[in-house]
Amino acid sequence: MTRSEIDVLNPQTLDEALMLLHQDQPELRIIAGGSDVIVQLRDGVIKTKKLLNLLPLKELRFIRKIDDRIHTGSLTTYSDIVRSELVTKYARLLADAARQIGAIQLQNTATLGGNLGNASPAGDSLPPLYALNAVVVTRSNSGRREIPIEDFFIGYRKTALRPDELIEEVYFDALSENDRSAFLKLGLREANAISIVNVAVVLRGRKPDDSFTNVRIALGAVAPTIRRANKCEQALLNKRLDPGTMWKASTLAAEDTSPIDDIRGSAEYRKHVVTSLVYEGLYEAVVGRVKPHE
Amino acid sequence: MMESRQVPVEHVIAFRLNGKPVTVKCPPAYTLLEILRDKLHVTGPKEDCAKGECGACTVLMNGQPVCSCLVLVSQAQGSEIITSEGLVKDGKLNSVQEAFLEEGAVQCGHCIPGIIVSATALLMRNPNPTVEDIRTALAGNLCRCTGYTKIIVAVQEAAKKWSHRL
Numbered sequence: 001m002t003r004s005e006i007d008v009l010n011p012q013t014l015d016e017a018l019m020l021l022h023q024d025q026p027e028l029r030i031i032a033g034g035s036d037v038i039v040q041l042r043d044g045v046i047k048t049k050k051l052l053n054l055l056p057l058k059e060l061r062f063i064r065k066i067d068d069r070i071h072t073g074s075l076t077t078y079s080d081i082v083r084s085e086l087v088t089k090y091a092r093l094l095a096d097a098a099r100q101i102g103a104i105q106l107q108n109t110a111t112l113g114g115n116l117g118n119a120s121p122a123g124d125s126l127p128p129l130y131a132l133n134a135v136v137v138t139r140s141n142s143g144r145r146e147i148p149i150e151d152f153f154i155g156y157r158k159t160a161l162r163p164d165e166l167i168e169e170v171y172f173d174a175l176s177e178n179d180r181s182a183f184l185k186l187g188l189r190e191a192n193a194i195s196i197v198n199v200a201v202v203l204r205g206r207k208p209d210d211s212f213t214n215v216r217i218a219l220g221a222v223a224p225t226i227r228r229a230n231k232c233e234q235a236l237l238n239k240r241l242d243p244g245t246m247w248k249a250s251t252l253a254a255e256d257t258s259p260i261d262d263i264r265g266s267a268e269y270r271k272h273v274v275t276s277l278v279y280e281g282l283y284e285a286v287v288g289r290v291k292p293h294e
Numbered sequence: 295m296m297e298s299r300q301v302p303v304e305h306v307i308a309f310r311l312n313g314k315p316v317t318v319k320c321p322p323a324y325t326l327l328e329i330l331r332d333k334l335h336v337t338g339p340k341e342d343c344a345k346g347e348c349g350a351c352t353v354l355m356n357g358q359p360v361c362s363c364l365v366l367v368s369q370a371q372g373s374e375i376i377t378s379e380g381l382v383k384d385g386k387l388n389s390v391q392e393a394f395l396e397e398g399a400v401q402c403g404h405c406i407p408g409i410i411v412s413a414t415a416l417l418m419r420n421p422n423p424t425v426e427d428i429r430t431a432l433a434g435n436l437c438r439c440t441g442y443t444k445i446i447v448a449v450q451e452a453a454k455k456w457s458h459r460l
Binding site for chain 2: 192
């Protein structure tokens with residue numbers, strides 16, 4: 001199968017897209033921004049006769065605040081997220097992650113729904129979404145499903161998305177002024193780098209003694225899917241977050257990971273990095289950003 | 295069993311290229327870059343990595359810099375595409391192109407069409423960029439001659455002369 005034999009379907013409405021998925025799956029393969037799918041097509045990783053191009057569906061490109069949640073359409077690009085006042089105000093860590101994905105060219109085309117659908121364990125938008133308690137909304141001809149993000153990813157590059165479904169939106173907690181958050185990434189360079197390790201931290205329910213009743217820490221590129229740092233979270237819950245407490249908890253973070261050796265780093269290195277990056281993330285969330293060369 | 299021979303799929307795709315409407319009949323799963331170069335003979339954008347890492351294929355799509363190797367030609371239907379060639383108006387280079395010549399910012403030249411497009415996009419949204427802004431805007435464009443210093447100087451010079459024409 002060469003690319004000259006692949007048809008591309010361009011539905012103009014969501015209903016039309018759902019009808020095509022209903023009729024033609026499993027022959028159809030969804031494409032959104034294209035930054036993963038086109039590379040995988042050319043590498044022969046994806047073999048398909050038909051692509052369903054979702055880009056014409058402007059109705060899936062939005063960012064809204066409804067009550068205490070932010071809703072983002074699956075075709076929202078990283079540039080949309082970086083420029084969004086809503087995301088910057090209520091979920092800054094997601095904007096910080098979007099800004100560090102690829103470079104501007106990629107941010108202009110790559111979509112949030114694409115990052116979810118591609119399900120790479122190194123996807124930079126995913127740890128922030130875990131830490132923000134995100135819910136993935138899927139649609140098919142037979143209806144809508146709301147899937148908590150931890151149930152959406154079921155294995156290495158495997159999601160709970162059915163062949164007749166597409167991702168409609170993802171919604172997540174809007175943080176308040178009292179909440180604290182951070183996203184940190186270690187790549188081999190500052191731009192156009194796939195993460196060796198990435199970390200998202202969200203601290204909510206702040207009490208006067210600088211402790212938090214809700215701690216969510218998510219780690220990327222250290223397991224087949226994103227992992228919550230459960231032991232680390234437990235060690236931080238309701239504790240005053242002084243540097244000693246944060247460091248001790250950070251040393252537990254690697255216990256919830258199962259990294260592999262690959263061209264970007266060894267498993268052992270990743271475990272070391274997790275401790276440092278979680279500590280740095282906590283420090284940034286609680287105290288403030290550590291500037292380079294300080 | 296007889297193997298059925300697949301027939302190439304072709305679509306008629308229309309978009310605006312460098313200010314003029316174009317219509318092209320081609321396989322819809324080819325990349326915009328392949329069609330620009332091989333069918334429309336617009337060779338400013340180059341294919342190097344084909345993964346969105348080098349930026350040599352950068353074009354403006356509806357005013358935004360994108361990697362044309364990561365856009366299906368079918369996805370460009372109805373869009374406005376501008377390559378480095380389209381930045382020349384009435385035979386006159388734009389201020390970024392002029393500054394690259396004046397500052398000697400071009401070595402082998404291979405990456406330059408993509409860099410010119412990225413730098414022009416930067417000045418369109420931010421006519422007074424800091425060095426940091428320039429570095430961020432060009433982070434997706436690799437120069438394997440590593441001539442970055444003069445490239446950044448050229449963009450600074452272009453910003454001084456930037457008149458809002460594209």
